[in-house]
Amino acid sequence: MLTNPRADRVRSVRALSKRSVRERTGRFAVEGPQGVREAVRYAAPRVRDVYLTSEAIERHADDIVGPARAAQLWVHEVTPDVLAAMAEADAPQGVLAVVDTAGDSLDDVLAARPRLLVLLTHVRDPGNAGTVIRGADAAGADAVLVSEASVDVLGSKVVRSTAGSLFHLPVVTGLDVASTLSTLRAHGIRTLAADGAGATLLPDADLDGPHCWVMGNEAWGLGEPVRAACDDVVRVPIHGRAESLNLAMAATLCLYASAGRRPSGDPDG
Incomplete structure (x- = not known):
């Protein structure tokens, strides 16, 4: 059992809270039973270590430990003090894992001939980014693409908010927006800018072929150059008095609209 909160191993895990350390080591921390369970289930070759308190070992004997x-x-047993020293969360849930970065690439995603993608451009809020990844997973998207100016998706707040979806589909980061849009077009994937200024309403959008939703920053949305580079600009209709929708809400609505247009006979439909 690990009992010393000041041990080098404990400090090295806590250091993964820093983006520079994650980038240098190629590892990140996953906190909480749901994220760790999905990492073990879907990304076991990338899981370096699993840390649990004695209570968590008993509680999660079947879904994580086994x-x-x-x-x-x-699998390491640790005291609650050690786990608290490793974790960023104020109230850690007794489970933490260290996982290698996936290294997904846009070329890998395109080689799989995706039907539905989402591109996050300059998205800065961790909760929004994580919720979009979770929504994309639920809607059956093939991958999530993230621009170089967006939040680090391997930060603890993003990882927690994905609720394990981070391990269910490729998430490609560090992309240049303009070149990514051009590459998608070259591969026959239509790009749809989701923006309140769009002339096309979501129910009227062409969602039949391979396409990618392009989502903008929480505060200023998508810039004109990005909108102009997309094949269409689509807005979600607002029927009440709300000025706008939260980014993650809008992205989920768009992704589910796409999911509803899957061709008949699609095994994933």
Whole structure:
């Protein structure tokens, strides 16, 4: 059992709260049972270590500890003080894992001939980014693309808000927006800017072929150059008095509209 909150191993895990350390080591921390469970289930080869308190070991014997040991992962029992020293959350839930970065690339995504993508441009709020990843997973999207100026999706707040969806689909980061739009077009993927200034209403948008939703910053949305570079600019109709929709809400509505247009006979439909 690990009992010393000041041990080098504990400090090295806590250091993953810094983006520079995550980038240098190629690792990040996953806090909480839901995220760790999905990491063990869907990304076991990338899981370096799993840390649990004695209470969490008993509680999660079947859904985390058993599968982790079956996958021959390192499972460590720690005291609550040690886990608290490792985690960023104010009230950690007794479970934490260290996971290698996936290294997904746009070329890999395109090689799989995706039907539905979402591109986040200059998205800065961790909760929004994580919720969009979770919504994209739920809607059956093939990948999430993230611009170089957006929040780090491997930060703890983003990872927690994905609720494990981070391990269900590729998430490609560090992309240049203009070149990404051009690359998508070259691969026959239509780009749809989601913006309140759009002339096309969401129910009228052409969602039948492969396409990518392009989402903008929480405060200023999409700039004119990005809107002009997309094939269409689409807005979600607002029937009440709300001025606008939260980014994650709008993205989820757009993604589910696309999910509803899957061709008949699609096995994922």
